[in-house]
Amino acid sequence: MVSAAPRFDILGIGNAIVDVVAAVPDSFVSKHDMRKGGMALIDTATADMLYADMPAGTESSGGSAANTCAVAAMLGARVAYLGQVADDQLGQVFRHDIAAVGVHFPTPSLTEGDPTARCLIMVTPDGQRTMNTYLGACVTFGEAQLDEVAIADASVTYLEGYLFDPPEAQAAFRRAATVAHEAGRLVSLSLSDAFCVGRHRAAFRDLVAGHIDILFANETEITALYETNTWEEAAELARGDVALAALTRGADGSTVLRGAETVVIAPEPAEVIDTTGAGDAYAAGFLAAYTAGKSLAQCGKLASVCAAEVIGQYGARPRADLSKALAKV
């Protein structure tokens, strides 16, 4: 099937979350048996208990794919997002913030059931963030929440691995990939979290091998997916599975693999203030450049510029003006 020119460059699907960020001493993290630097899913009772014990915080819109969509829109890409919020104040905040950067967000709010998701983020004195996510309304995301017209109208549909826990979300991912491919579009996945990959390795392997064109993963995620001892082995397996893999390596930059091609991307210099959202921003820069027809080296360059911007500030959504960044790579 030959499709018309797409209305969107990128359509993201992910957990629609409001972040609550507070500074805590190391003892807070150990007292609550958290894995420092990690992300844990928590239920309502735990969320209430943790929030009651947490210092005063700051609320802002988050969510991994939503961050990617926000940054891509700031770069000038035409972006849509699907994710489930409730019809409550935090849902209004999420909807306002993503609309304010120009992202089309057609998913209707839930009018009953669980409230909008929140992520309780503890920042320890070493700058690390330990995340505890109460998924709330997010867990109801399934095939019914897919806007298939919008998906068919996006050059790349970008899936957030974090969403993958409920079986309904896995089914939604497979359906979204089918809709996109039938319209002649591409499908991208971010693995998001090595522990999430570990919980659903077989399903992730099937998804990657069967449905994904562009894969994003960091070192722990890609080795968790392929259960290899080295990054090099995992990277070669990824090369065989997907048309394009953009593999981040922290302070060592990233490597992009496409068929026999291997492009090593140097990291952009950045003073490390807060690494939250670096991967989200990397994917945003890469896909914004890719859908604008840039070379792999340019895609990697813009990805690194965006990651460095986010690393050099507090929070996952850049405050700097990125509107000229795409034209500069």
Next chain:
Amino acid sequence: MVSAAPRFDILGIGNAIVDVVAAVPDSFVSKHDMRKGGMALIDTATADMLYADMPAGTESSGGSAANTCAVAAMLGARVAYLGQVADDQLGQVFRHDIAAVGVHFPTPSLTEGDPTARCLIMVTPDGQRTMNTYLGACVTFGEAQLDEVAIADASVTYLEGYLFDPPEAQAAFRRAATVAHEAGRLVSLSLSDAFCVGRHRAAFRDLVAGHIDILFANETEITALYETNTWEEAAELARGDVALAALTRGADGSTVLRGAETVVIAPEPAEVIDTTGAGDAYAAGFLAAYTAGKSLAQCGKLASVCAAEVIGQYGARPRADLSKALAKV
């Protein structure tokens, strides 16, 4: 009447507000006919319109007297706060944040009617903040919301001038002052805003002359109250009206007047990042030191230290550890 030792050092009464802060260009402020650097009260329709047009923001607990209470508690003072939120997510955020710094907050949430107040704050490139406050649930604060047992149990009841617009709040202020004085306690007022003073000058003058022991005001507020051309004239009128006046003068520091005594307080050095909350923090430092039995010079010193701390960061509630600051002055 001789009272037992008070349970609280400070009890604040004010507008319980969640701040929504976003960076905007100067054109946003002029387009919406805002008075740059000022505070305007807005209705529901205007709040909805402005929020829809506003960039993505960050939410955190605010409110002038609530900020003062939070800083005083961080200094180690025993603090209570009265203010009206609704039983909604922003109300929960406000309640969480003020409890998290150890402030007793007994006012029950409204279960019907208007939502929790919010202040839409536009930060222009010059660092100035232009505030638009939707008062929501706050405007229902009246005598019925006074916790008279708590007021009688606080060394100083601190009233926020911003609350003064509705007649019910004015009546509540007079009643709170009567309860405090009957218990042998002190009553303090912050004038908050020259425009609010201008709207209610006669009522403010009656309140100050008849009920206030400790007055806080900046230069524009004190000259607005007494309609004088010079700060010096206004200061002398204040000296005659109240037992103690702590008058801030921006970068020139502050002057404390008590009877024939005049204590000039030098400002603490600070890189000016964001002046929001400087006056709130000044009052917190002053009252925390005053209720701890410190001299006027020490009260002024701690007030200036707290103001400088807040001026040197974004936001009205300090991130630095202030628990040792009182012992150091």
